[in-house]
Amino acid sequence: MTPFVDIAFLILSFFIMATKFKPPEPVEIKTPGSVLSQKLPENNAVLITIDSTNRVYFSVMSEKDKTKYDAIINDINTTQSLGLTPAEIQNYRQTYAVGVPFGGLKQLLATNFKDQASLKQPGIPVLDTLNNQLVHWIGAAKRAFAGEKGFKYLIKGDGHSKYPTFEAVISALKKNDEFKYNLVTALDDVPSGSEFSKAQYFVPENKK
Amino acid sequence: MASIDSGGGDGGHKKGPGVKKAKKLSTRVDMTPMVDLGFLLITFFVFTATMNEPTALDLNMPKDVDDEKKKTEVKESSVLTIMLGKGDQVYYYEGKLEPDASNFKQTTYKGIRDIIINKKAEVKSRFNPATVDPKACEDEKNQAKKKGDPDWENACKDIDFTVIIKPDDDASYKNTVDILDEMTINQVKRYALVKPFEDEVKVIRATESANGIK
Numbered sequence: 001m002t003p004f005v006d007i008a009f010l011i012l013s014f015f016i017m018a019t020k021f022k023p024p025e026p027v028e029i030k031t032p033g034s035v036l037s038q039k040l041p042e043n044n045a046v047l048i049t050i051d052s053t054n055r056v057y058f059s060v061m062s063e064k065d066k067t068k069y070d071a072i073i074n075d076i077n078t079t080q081s082l083g084l085t086p087a088e089i090q091n092y093r094q095t096y097a098v099g100v101p102f103g104g105l106k107q108l109l110a111t112n113f114k115d116q117a118s119l120k121q122p123g124i125p126v127l128d129t130l131n132n133q134l135v136h137w138i139g140a141a142k143r144a145f146a147g148e149k150g151f152k153y154l155i156k157g158d159g160h161s162k163y164p165t166f167e168a169v170i171s172a173l174k175k176n177d178e179f180k181y182n183l184v185t186a187l188d189d190v191p192s193g194s195e196f197s198k199a200q201y202f203v204p205e206n207k208k
Numbered sequence: 209m210a211s212i213d214s215g216g217g218d219g220g221h222k223k224g225p226g227v228k229k230a231k232k233l234s235t236r237v238d239m240t241p242m243v244d245l246g247f248l249l250i251t252f253f254v255f256t257a258t259m260n261e262p263t264a265l266d267l268n269m270p271k272d273v274d275d276e277k278k279k280t281e282v283k284e285s286s287v288l289t290i291m292l293g294k295g296d297q298v299y300y301y302e303g304k305l306e307p308d309a310s311n312f313k314q315t316t317y318k319g320i321r322d323i324i325i326n327k328k329a330e331v332k333s334r335f336n337p338a339t340v341d342p343k344a345c346e347d348e349k350n351q352a353k354k355k356g357d358p359d360w361e362n363a364c365k366d367i368d369f370t371v372i373i374k375p376d377d378d379a380s381y382k383n384t385v386d387i388l389d390e391m392t393i394n395q396v397k398r399y400a401l402v403k404p405f406e407d408e409v410k411v412i413r414a415t416e417s418a419n420g421i422k
Contacts, residue, residue, distance in 0.1 A: 001239070001243075005239060005242075005243050005246070008243065008246050008247060008250060009246055011250055012246055012249050012250045012253065015250060015253030015254060015257055016249075016253055018257060019253050019256055019257045031262065032381065032382040032385040032386060033385075033389075034263065034265045034385060034388070034389040034392070035389055035392055035393055036263055036264065036265050036266070036389075036392060038263055038264045038265075038266070039263065039264070040262050040263065040264050041264075050381065154264065155267075156262075157381040157385075158381065159380060159381060159382030159385075160380055160381070160382065161380060161381040162377065162378070162379070162380055162381070163292070163375040163376070163377060163378075163379040163380065163381060163383070163384055164377050165381075166381050166384060167375075167403075170269060173269075174269060174271070174272060177271070179268055179269045179270065179271060180266070180267075180268050180269075181266075181267045181268075181269070182264035182265065182266060182267070183264065183265040183266075183267055183385060183388075184262050184263075184264055184265075185262065185263055185264065185265050185385060185389075186262060186263070187263050188389070190393070191321075191393060194321075194393045194394060195393070195394055195395040196392055196393045196394070196395055197393075
């Protein structure tokens with residue numbers, strides 16, 4: 001039995017090391033599929049989430065450099081004159097996603113991050129073109145990440161969310177002169193015989 | 209009464225033939241519970257392991273320009289306009305929408321692929337080198353060559369082919385991603401995501417109510 005047990009524990013250690021736990025998410029998002037297999041960045045990114053009821057959340061992905069969180073929240077605090085306390089600003093580091101208008105931000109950050117999941121967030125207002133608050137969030141992030149290489153905007157939308165919300169998110173990014181985004185998708189199979197499936201198997205001349 | 213066997217008495221340490229030796233304790237441990245637990249953990253990690261890592265779809269948008277002169281112009285004959293309506297319906301027309309909407313057609317997300325392929329092939333077959341900017345054509349060929357496309361000589365034949373995607377307010381985000389994905393699948397190099405015109409919305413609404421799509 002010994003070799004058998006050895007193998008079993010080897011497999012066990014593999015899975016323990018290979019497993020990555022998902023970060024807590026404010027809402028469950030069912031992303032649509034696409035055929036592209038590009039990996040998603042985990043650092044230096046801003047994630048804009050759209051849930052199935054068209055609510056918009058803003059989160060920053062910067063595990064390596066936590067000061068980015070402070071820079072963004074301080075920026076928002078000053079430009080919107082929200083009067084956040086230092087403790088609330090500190091709490092932003094743990095906040096997974098912000099889905100409240102500026103008026104509700106103080107209350108959200110006053111809540112311990114463990115209890116934030118149970119807090120109902122109404123989403124950042126985006127649909128009103130005159131009061132698209134996401135513009136300010138993206139502006140703050142853009143200033144905080146200025147000069148960082150490989151900084152990306154990720155848009156993670158639920159398949160059932162409606163197009164106008166997505167368009168409002170894009171227009172908020174456009175207002176900040178940002179034109180390149182990544183849409184988060186699940187991986188779909190490439191339809192066989194399509195031009196893309198043919199193109200995938202090319203070996204570039206210089207790599208032969 | 210409890211008594212302690214002092215080991216004295218008649219036996220002593222003389223062991224006669226009938227006396228049993230003291231049992232040596234086995235050094236082996238019963239591993240069954242450990243193995244049970246091991247397998248339980250394997251099962252747990254196998255189930256929780258997230259194998260389908262999320263992927264990313266690139267989307268590049270142009271800067272909004274108000275200046276009419278700077279707007280990108282496309283040739284009417286090589287344009288395919290795809291509109292996304294509610295209830296996962298796709299509408300499309302080639303070229304310009306006729307005033308009586310006679311070239312306005314309806315299909316599904318499954319059917320749209322063939323329409324894109326056919327239109328692309330049609331544009332390719334009509335290719336006339338005299339009408340395109342030779343420099344742009346050369347760039348296109350070089351890019352395809354770099355990518356290792358064996359058919360790079362023909363890479364610029366579909367240079368005029370443009371797909372205009374117009375999701376209306378009832379289209380879902382999934383519809384948008386699906387159609388963008390379709391652009392990747394069919395290797396459409398030029399496509400734009402824009403708002404539908406009012407007359408187009410009207411035709412979509414009329415078709416939707418005629419077909420009873422809610």
